[in-house]
């Protein structure tokens with residue numbers, strides 16, 4: 210039995226956001242990034258929705274990729290961090306996955322593999338993020354080495370931007386130049402994440418890799434998803450399971466973190482940090498009920514949280530409270546809680562239902 214807590218994924222909004230990415234990078238092909246359970250939206254249903262509209266799907270782990278293959282998704286799938294062993298390399302190639310190669314060991318595993326057919330591989334170059342990738346001056350030799358392997362049909366290069374969310378910072382230009390200079394003629398390139406897609410036209414490369422924007426959250430603090438033309442990928446709701454009227458002088462929840470200062474109506478909602486709602490969300494964090502804005506009052510606990518519904522007297526037991534979604538931007542909840550939309554979405558662990566809605570939403 211469900212407790213009424215639910216995630217509704219707006220498939221049409223995901224499609225809209227993908228088209229928005231495509232409109233920002235009209236000369237690039239698109240890897241739709243569906244790692245981390247499609248940023249909490251459900252790997253397979255999201256992959257089925259986005260695969261027909263994109264040029265490929267990108268995931269972080271071999272397990273995620275195998276899951277896509279098992280679900281019958283047979284198009285291009287990229288492993289963003291490549292593999293972690295010779296065995297994994299063999300498994301990945303047997304399923305026709307596209308490998309990112311970011312250190313020489315991975316190239317050795319590839320060179321030792323039997324492949325059903327030659328594959329395209331992506332040499333990752335570290336242009337300043339300093340997380341993964343070979344150094345730019347090593348790249349030309351490695352590209353030639355890869356091109357000489359019988360397992361390889363095509364070598365492409367990629368890099369990852371560290372500061373593309375800051376349109377003023379010239380590091381992105383430096384990174385793009387380093388990648389382009391390290392790439393041999395004829396190799397396709399892939400540079401841009403969501404921030405690169407949205408803010409760096411002309412530096413995106415032949416293939417872009419949008420993730421967060423597909424789910425309707427912003428890649429850049431200070432630029433709202435709405436102003437970027439993005440629509441919420443999901444709405445998270447939970448029902449009101451209790452209501453009470455409180456008087457000044459009382460306090461709410463653990464530690465009495467919310468002090469009642471004037472008569473108020475308080476609703477208890479079936480959503481807590483065990484569902485992935487951030488415990489750090491303070492008093493005043495936005496939510497909505499019956500289309501009206503309301504705010505958190507009191508500390509978030511494991512299975513419940515409390516909201517001030519004084520301004521919505523018609524709020525009733527069982528009413529769904531939107532914790533984030535089409536009305537309450539996930540980015541606002543994230544900001545209030547000292548984090549980013551990415552984390553709230555990817556950590557979601559709702560004990561309830563996940564529904565997939567095709568409803569077309571009209572937003573101004």
Ligand SMILES: *Cc1c(COP(=O)(O)O)cnc(C)c1O
Nearest residue numbers: 242289369402403418419420421
């Ligand atoms: C996760 C990831 C992306 C997507 O980044 P967003 O900021 O979510 O758009 C792109 N490229 C790589 C290598 C990634 O790991």
